[in-house]
Every structure is written in C-alpha cells, then in structure tokens.
Amino acid sequence: MTAAAGRAVPATMRAAVQRGPRQLAVEEVPVPVPGPGQLLVRVLAVGTCGSDVHFYEHGELGGFRADGPLILGHEPSGVIVATGPGSTRRSLNERVSIEPGTCCGRCEQCRAGRYNLCPAMHFYAVPGQADGAFAEYVLAHEDFVHPVPDGVSDEAAALLEPLSVAVWACRKARVAPGDRVLVTGAGPIGLVALQSARAFGAQEVVVSDVNPHRLALARELGATEVVNVAERPLAEAGFAPDVLLECSGSGAATTEAVHQVARAGRVVLVGMGGDEVTLPLARLQNYELEVTGTFRYARTWPTALALVTSGTVDLDRLVTHRYGLADAERALTAGAREPDAVKAVVLPQK
Incomplete structure (x- = not known):
C-alpha cells in the first residue's frame, strides 16, 4: 500500500x-x-x-x-x-x-x-x-x-450519486427538447430529476408533492408548476405529460400519475416504496404507454459532473x-x- x-x-x-x-x-x-x-x-x-x-x-x-x-x-x-x-x-x-x-x-x-x-x-x-x-x-x-x-x-x-440516479432516469425516459415532464415526489431524487429534465431540454416540468417547503424549493430550482396533492388531485392540474418520472415511491401517487400521462408517453419508476404497485392496464394499452424501472445507473458520472460544473444543476x-x-x-x-x-x-x- x-x-x-x-x-x-x-x-x-x-x-x-x-x-x-x-x-x-x-x-x-x-x-x-x-x-x-x-x-x-x-x-x-x-x-x-x-x-x-x-x-x-x-x-x-x-x-x-x-x-x-x-x-x-x-x-x-x-x-x-x-x-x-x-x-x-x-x-x-x-x-x-x-x-x-x-x-x-x-x-x-x-x-x-x-x-x-x-x-x-x-x-x-x-x-x-x-x-x-x-x-x-x-x-x-x-x-x-x-x-x-x-x-x-x-x-x-x-x-453526484443521487444526481446520477436522475440522469439515468432521464436517459431511460428519453427526455428531449420540448418534452412535458411530470415529476412525482419532491424529495432529493425528485429535485435532481427536475433539474436534470430541464437540462435535457424539457419545455415544462411539473412537480407534485405534499410538502409545501419542498414544492417551494422545486419552483426555485426550475419547476414550471408545482401541485400540492394534499390540497387538490393531480388530475385538476390539467397537465398531460409526455414523460412521468415517478420519484415518490408511493403506490397511490404512481397510479394517479400514470392516469395523467399523454398518448405514447414514457413512464419511469424511480422511487422505491412497496414491492408491488397497481397500474391501470387499460390506460397503458389504449395509450401505448411505455413503463420501465430503473436500477441505479451506468456511465453517468461525467454527465452529472458536467451539469454541476456548468451551474446547470445546483x-x-x-x-x-x-x-x-x-x-x-x-x-x-x-x-x-x-x-x-x-x-x-x-x-x-x-
């Protein structure tokens, strides 16, 4: 040694x-x-x-x-x-x-x-x-x-480790310029997912949570809109995202959010909550939604570091x-x- x-x-x-x-x-x-x-x-x-x-x-x-x-x-x-x-x-x-x-x-x-x-x-x-x-x-x-x-x-x-989780999720979701993205959960992963989605070119990023403090921070970090789902259902926001980045790990939040995803949308399950979650099969089939999980990351550190050094992600x-x-x-x-x-x-x- x-x-x-x-x-x-x-x-x-x-x-x-x-x-x-x-x-x-x-x-x-x-x-x-x-x-x-x-x-x-x-x-x-x-x-x-x-x-x-x-x-x-x-x-x-x-x-x-x-x-x-x-x-x-x-x-x-x-x-x-x-x-x-x-x-x-x-x-x-x-x-x-x-x-x-x-x-x-x-x-x-x-x-x-x-x-x-x-x-x-x-x-x-x-x-x-x-x-x-x-x-x-x-x-x-x-x-x-x-x-x-x-x-x-x-x-x-x-x-850079949790940021890598978000970068990997955005890659899996193929977030691209002009996309409308919904991030459910404004914890640390949700907040870096928000920033990463904006860095990948998302035109709109809506963040939902039940914590007013975290939602306020999400707005400071670039969310175009925030939804406190303790006060109003997500459906009332009238937002049909191309991409759902599910970061809450809540089964109920996941089911509710999938119901909002637009046709041919992409759903990436990032948060870990229970072992099973109920998904609306008719919505998945009729709208041809893509659903995938994520497990950590691969080859993300250079991108994550570039986002931080450039000031794009705080x-x-x-x-x-x-x-x-x-x-x-x-x-x-x-x-x-x-x-x-x-x-x-x-x-x-x-």
Missing part, C-alpha cells in the same frame, strides 16, 4: 455501525487495506438516502436483510490517501466523488455496458456486498472514482442539515423530525 506523504494512515477509524433496526453507534473499527486496483479514500462528505433510512428503521430493503453489523452510506466524496497494488489511474491527494459499486466487468451485462445490472455487483451499504461510507475511510476501486474540480464542494461531489441548494459522524443517527432521522429537511449530509471528519 502506498500512502500519501504528510498524513499517516491510522490502523483504526471511527464508523457508524448498525447492529439492528434503530441500533446505530459509533465504533472503532480497522481501517481497510486497499487491494489490487483499490484506493483508500478519506471520506469528507456522505449524503443520507432513503434506502439508508429504510435499512436503519427496518434492517432490510428490496430483498436484502442486514443480519449482521452494517455500515450505511453510499453517497460519498473524499480524498485519496493510499493506493493498492497496481493502482495507476488516480493520484494520491486527489479529491474525488465515488461511484459506490464495483462490478465484475466480465458478465454479459457488464460487457453490454449495463454494469448496474451485474449479478456480482458489490455496492456500498448493501448487506453481504460491502460496507458503506459512514466512516472516516472507505475503499473504492480506481475505475469507479471520479476527480472533481476545486469549484465543486465536497457535499456536491457526494451528491446540488448545494439541496443540503439543509449537516451532522458529524457521532450524529449519524440524527442525520438518518432528520426527514422525520424536520419538515424543512431535504438532504442531510454526514461529515465523517467532524
């Missing part, structure tokens, strides 16, 4: 370790040692995600169950402090955003460029795959770290709460406690 000069890599580090539902505490654990092609990154910022919250509250998500200790967090940025054998693509002391998964590179999906569907994927904070980044240091493969310029904050560099505006590593549990519960919370970020070095 080659380490950066001027800063010795310690033998142990602090990490927020979950040992059961709602059982999370900071512990002293060994600093991982980078293997061939790997890098050791000192974590500077980690965004909290809805999947982290779900694992924290229930200990399981999407068929994955945390039967042992687990470190959450899969939206990290940091600085490279050590390299493993054979690592040549990145430099020590380089500030990076981390794509939090490593694929096999050999299977049919990887060879086709769909490495997000690799059956051998090792993704951060997924039980049985890899620990996450609620820690002072984390391992990353050199093929999946992306240098960031000085003008991009540590927090924005971390949030990620810093999403950060409403910041916590040190000792308060990771508060970061995970901020959304439930604070009505104005949008994105909570953990700063492991604090």
Whole structure:
C-alpha cells in the first residue's frame, strides 16, 4: 500500500455501525487495506438516502436483510490517501466523488455496458456486498472514482450519486427538447430529476408533492408548476405529460400519475416504496404507454459532473442539515423530525 506523504494512515477509524433496526453507534473499527486496483479514500462528505433510512428503521430493503453489523452510506466524496497494488489511474491527494459499486466487468451485462445490472455487483451499504461510507475511510476501486474540480464542494461531489440516479432516469425516459415532464415526489431524487429534465431540454416540468417547503424549493430550482396533492388531485392540474418520472415511491401517487400521462408517453419508476404497485392496464394499452424501472445507473458520472460544473444543476441548494459522524443517527432521522429537511449530509471528519 502506498500512502500519501504528510498524513499517516491510522490502523483504526471511527464508523457508524448498525447492529439492528434503530441500533446505530459509533465504533472503532480497522481501517481497510486497499487491494489490487483499490484506493483508500478519506471520506469528507456522505449524503443520507432513503434506502439508508429504510435499512436503519427496518434492517432490510428490496430483498436484502442486514443480519449482521452494517455500515450505511453510499453517497460519498473524499480524498485519496493510499493506493493498492497496481493502482495507476488516480493520484494520491486527489479529491474525488465515488461511484459506490464495483462490478465484475466480465458478465454479459457488464460487457453490454449495463454494469448496474451485474449479478456480482458489490455496492456500498448493501448487506453481504460491502460496507458503506459512514466512516472516516472507505475503499473504492480506481475505475469507479471520479476527480472533481476545486469549484465543486465536497457535499456536491457526494451528491453526484443521487444526481446520477436522475440522469439515468432521464436517459431511460428519453427526455428531449420540448418534452412535458411530470415529476412525482419532491424529495432529493425528485429535485435532481427536475433539474436534470430541464437540462435535457424539457419545455415544462411539473412537480407534485405534499410538502409545501419542498414544492417551494422545486419552483426555485426550475419547476414550471408545482401541485400540492394534499390540497387538490393531480388530475385538476390539467397537465398531460409526455414523460412521468415517478420519484415518490408511493403506490397511490404512481397510479394517479400514470392516469395523467399523454398518448405514447414514457413512464419511469424511480422511487422505491412497496414491492408491488397497481397500474391501470387499460390506460397503458389504449395509450401505448411505455413503463420501465430503473436500477441505479451506468456511465453517468461525467454527465452529472458536467451539469454541476456548468451551474446547470445546483446540488448545494439541496443540503439543509449537516451532522458529524457521532450524529449519524440524527442525520438518518432528520426527514422525520424536520419538515424543512431535504438532504442531510454526514461529515465523517467532524
């Protein structure tokens, strides 16, 4: 292992370790040692995600169950402090955003460029795959770290991960100039989906939610209209989108929104809620609607970084709460406690 000069890599580090539902505490654990092609990154910022919250509250998500200790967090940025054998693509002391998964590179999906569907994927904070980044240091493969310029904050560099989710959704939806887009759910994913759709050329983007604060932020970030569905049904908005980006994860919201999609429209299911959702089959057939899911992303970081560096997408505006590593549990519960919370970020070095 080659380490950066001027800063010795310690033998142990602090990490927020979950040992059961709602059982999370900071512990002293060994600093991982980078293997061939790997890098050791000192974590500077980690965004909290809805999947982290779900694992924290229930200990399981999407068929994955945390039967042992687990470190959450899969939206990290940091600085490279050590390299493993054979690592040549990145430099020590380089500030990076981390794509939090490593694929096999050999299977049919990887060879086709769909490495997000690799059956051998090792993704951060997924039980049985890899620990996450609620820690002072984390391992990353050199093929999946992306240098960031000085003008991009540590927090924005971390949030390139959720932005990548939105970029991938817009690609799947084939959002194009002139499109009319409906985004259901004004959480962090919905807000970056809104900005991404505008960047892809959407003429109109309507955002629906039940949280007035988040809807106000959506308007600030470029929504042409917002709909508080707690006050009036989506149908009363009179908006027939070409594209639906469903980011709420709510079955009821999904069903209601699909009923609004125009003929030959495209529906992309982004949010994760229940395991099943009811879709109006007659509407799908009579209108020839396309419906697809999304699973993470592939080859999105260069586009996401370009959107941020150009100022087209504002990620810093999403950060409403910041916590040190000792308060990771508060970061995970901020959304439930604070009505104005949008994105909570953990700063492991604090």
